[in-house]
Amino acid sequence: MDIRTIRCAKSQSQLVVHADAGCVATSWQVRGQEMLALPVALAEFLKSQKTGGIPLLYPYANRLRADHFTAAGKAVDLSRDAKLKRDANGFPMHGLLIRWPDWVVTQPAPDELQASIVWGDHAPLFAAYPFAHTLRVRWKLGQGKNENANQTANQIAGQIAGQGANQIVDQSKNPQANPSADQSVIASTLTVTTIIEADKGQDVPVSFGWHPYLVLHDRTNAQLQLPARRAIALAQNGLPISNATPAPWLPRCTQSAVAPLDDLFELDMRGASGAERNNKPQSVQGLNENSAPTAAIIAQQQRIEMKFLSGYSFMQIYSPAGANFVCFEPMTATISGLCDGAAVVKAGDTFTAAFEIRVF
Numbered sequence: 001m002d003i004r005t006i007r008c009a010k011s012q013s014q015l016v017v018h019a020d021a022g023c024v025a026t027s028w029q030v031r032g033q034e035m036l037a038l039p040v041a042l043a044e045f046l047k048s049q050k051t052g053g054i055p056l057l058y059p060y061a062n063r064l065r066a067d068h069f070t071a072a073g074k075a076v077d078l079s080r081d082a083k084l085k086r087d088a089n090g091f092p093m094h095g096l097l098i099r100w101p102d103w104v105v106t107q108p109a110p111d112e113l114q115a116s117i118v119w120g121d122h123a124p125l126f127a128a129y130p131f132a133h134t135l136r137v138r139w140k141l142g143q144g145k146n147e148n149a150n151q152t153a154n155q156i157a158g159q160i161a162g163q164g165a166n167q168i169v170d171q172s173k174n175p176q177a178n179p180s181a182d183q184s185v186i187a188s189t190l191t192v193t194t195i196i197e198a199d200k201g202q203d204v205p206v207s208f209g210w211h212p213y214l215v216l217h218d219r220t221n222a223q224l225q226l227p228a229r230r231a232i233a234l235a236q237n238g239l240p241i242s243n244a245t246p247a248p249w250l251p252r253c254t255q256s257a258v259a260p261l262d263d264l265f266e267l268d269m270r271g272a273s274g275a276e277r278n279n280k281p282q283s284v285q286g287l288n289e290n291s292a293p294t295a296a297i298i299a300q301q302q303r304i305e306m307k308f309l310s311g312y313s314f315m316q317i318y319s320p321a322g323a324n325f326v327c328f329e330p331m332t333a334t335i336s337g338l339c340d341g342a343a344v345v346k347a348g349d350t351f352t353a354a355f356e357i358r359v360f
């Protein structure tokens with residue numbers, strides 16, 4: 001087994017990645033506490049196609065409405081992959097890399113891991129998804145400050161108290177519950193950057209995502225904070241409803257974590273200033289983290305944030321009834337976007353997407 005562990009002494013955290021099992025992160029411990037959930041015991045998990053920890057869903061996130069389609073001018077036939085993961089209805093699900101073993105992995109620093117795939121060098125991948133390119137992933141541990149004074153667990157708990165466990169609080173009407181709160185609180189951070197290099201002379205579709213399983217403690221009393229967003233209408237089979245009337249934008253809010261969730265949202269990427277945030281190829285350096293859409297779990301005096309730094313316009317929220325986890329899934333395209341007309345990285349260009357998980 002090829003198991004890689006990176007550590008950050010300052011943030012008292014360590015991340016475990018199984019490089020020969022899809023480069024899935026199976027454990028992220030912060031100050032001795034586990035932040036990720038697995039659906040079964042680790043040994044069984046690694047032998048299965050189950051998702052858990054932090055898996056990459058590539059080249060598509062969630063499900064597709066067909067095996068055969070055209071993307072970036074090329075015919076795609078996913079049925080050529082004999083091990084293709086499918087959902088209960090037989091639709092392709094979660095991409096081609098769930099347990100892909102053949103990554104080139106390097107560790108340039110104790111707190112950083114990098115992995116890559118030259119897609120065209122792997123016949124099974126290229127047969128199912130005929131787009132020659134280079135895929136790169138970077139995991140980086142570190143520290144970050146709490147830039148939003150009202151976001152600490154105690155403050156949110158105080159804001160919710162007395163309003164009912166299931167009531168939704170519209171934060172656009174109370175954006176700063178405690179203006180004088182200490183903004184110097186330090187978070188342990190995990191930043192995951194994904195890069196598509198269209199370096200083989202052809203366009204490459206963009207439709208991937210990630211599926212972090214964040215631990216949820218004391219679900220009965222826990223709260224979820226959601227960013228500004230609008231719902232995407234889904235049919236019972238989990239696919240978007242064609243020609244559905246766009247839903248209205250919803251403001252940032254805090255709500256109970258009790259109810260089960262399996263919903264898709266488009267994120268409001270305009271940011272606090274109203275300036276348009278776009279998803280064009282870019283570096284994660286220089287991004288305004290304050291304006292990045294942020295979802296969070298608030299439970300047992302702890303706050304776990306998911307910040308959508310760049311490249312992700314959609315978020316699937318998944319948390320079945322009674323589960324000990326919540327998934328805030330960063331997605332570069334809507335469900336079945338690869339079939340329905342995803343954006344492309346033009347030949348010679350690079351696309352970068354990044355999200356950051358913070359624990360306070």
